[in-house]
């Protein structure tokens with residue numbers, strides 16, 4: 001088996017990708033990612049000792065977070081970027097070990113054999129990755145739990161990095177990530193202990209989402225109800241994709257008065273909801289839809305695309321097209337320009353702006369507006385109206401339909417589900433899952449739209465806050481007693497941390513689809529199913545009936 005990866009919903013054959021990723025990830029990239037993850041565990045072993053002795057570990061903490069993020073599905077396809085990270089990991093491992101030793105730590109043997117991490121060719125790389133990758137854990141249940149925790153950490157790392165970019169950090173989250181990486185190397189941990197750790201990972205995922213919510217809202221204001229333009233202007237444009245709002249701000253600032261307009265794509269759509277970004281006249285709105293439609297939509301957009309995070313869909317059809325793709329943060333694509341921050345966090349986006357100036361104006365692919373901005377603060381402001389509608393029986397049930405979108409046709413289920421829901425129900429959404437129904441005309445209930453979009457996947461935190469607020473208003477002790485149903489769509493590892501956060505809050509009866517994760521072993525799946533009454537999706541009508549019963 002040249003590689004093995006089963007971290008996302010599209011895992012090959014429903015079990016795992018073994019030759020090349022369904023996502024387009026090459027065997028060598030998958031193997032480099034395995035080596036990097038293993039090295040992070042090595043760093044964490046020293047880091048734990050250093051932390052316990054009060055050493056400043058910020059550089060290593062950030063490196064771990066950024067590296068975990070770069071291994072998320074569809075974030076980085078650039079082998080050189082992973083080679084660089086591996087080189088840096090070796091240097092950081094050495095440095096943090098020295099610091100820990102200087103602070104009094106004693107390590108039993110020297111495991112700093114840098115040479116073993118420099119494979120001579122792909123064959124050697126494959127052999128090394130096999131030794132440390134997913135399948136190196138032989139027991140299926142231990143493997144399942146270890147990987148579920150790893151993917152949760154990846155999602156947590158993504159949110160932690162966005163908050164960090166805005167100057168917000170929580171040492172407890174860094175500590176949890178490092179200590180958990182160490183635990184993933186501990187063969188003495190039992191299944192029960194690992195299961196417990198999975199739930200704690202969910203708790204910390206919630207903390208990371210709360211930190212990012214604080215970072216985003218304190219930096220850019222609370223999202224507010226917004227009608228987002230989906231047509232185009234007469235100027236050339238830049239399309240910004242991904243989740244990082246700091247990049248959004250820097251790009252908007254640098255394009256002021258340049259004659260170049262800015263549009264969001266996919267998960268950047270919610271940037272339109274923030275008050276701080278509304279002052280830019282050249283911020284036109286959103287172009288296109290979900291990540292997996294990017295090839296056709298980027299073609300008609302004509303201008304350059306800036307990827308601030310996942311999801312990138314390879315392969316790009318032509319080399320000329322590749323010149324239009326720019327990456328930053330933990331993303332990467334071979335042959336495309338990567339824009340790094342300077343020591344103050346500033347990024348110079350002038351190559352992207354120049355590329356836009358030489359581009360045709362975007363082709364209009366749709367017209368009109370979509371509505372969003374229903375994050376927790378805005379919904380709480382509407383609480384009286386919502387409570388009134390619930391009390392009068394005009395809203396019978398809320399459906400949380402957060403998470404990811406994906407390219408496979410079974411996801412039509414979510415469009416049909418939204419269409420067939422009774423008119424006295426409201427969908428609470430966040431993440432790119434919304435593109436399956438956010439342009440449908442589902443109407444409103446006394447002025448409350450039937451699809452309330454809180455924002456990006458991390459804004460699932462808002463949905464949790466809303467549920468807790470409703471529990472308070474209706475004086476319900478257990479959130480499971482609220483008229484809220486959960487039909488979550490997942491694709492990548494940010495959805496894993498959201499899912500674990502929901503479980504750690506004790507939320508039951510979630511439907512997770514379109515399929516259960518390949519990384520759940522039979523026994524682990526059974527435990528979660530029994531403990532949390534988890535199910536997966538079936539037929540739309542039957543599922544709706546089940547939710548409403």
Ligand code: SF4
Pocket residue numbers: 005006007008009010011012016017020021022023024025030073074
């Ligand atoms: Fe396969 Fe998903 Fe891994 Fe890509 S990220 S290699 S599609 S399991």
Ligand code: SF3
Pocket residue numbers: 074243266267291310311403404405431432433456457458491492494495
């Ligand atoms: Fe989407 Fe990639 Fe997961 Fe942020 S952009 S939710 S899939």
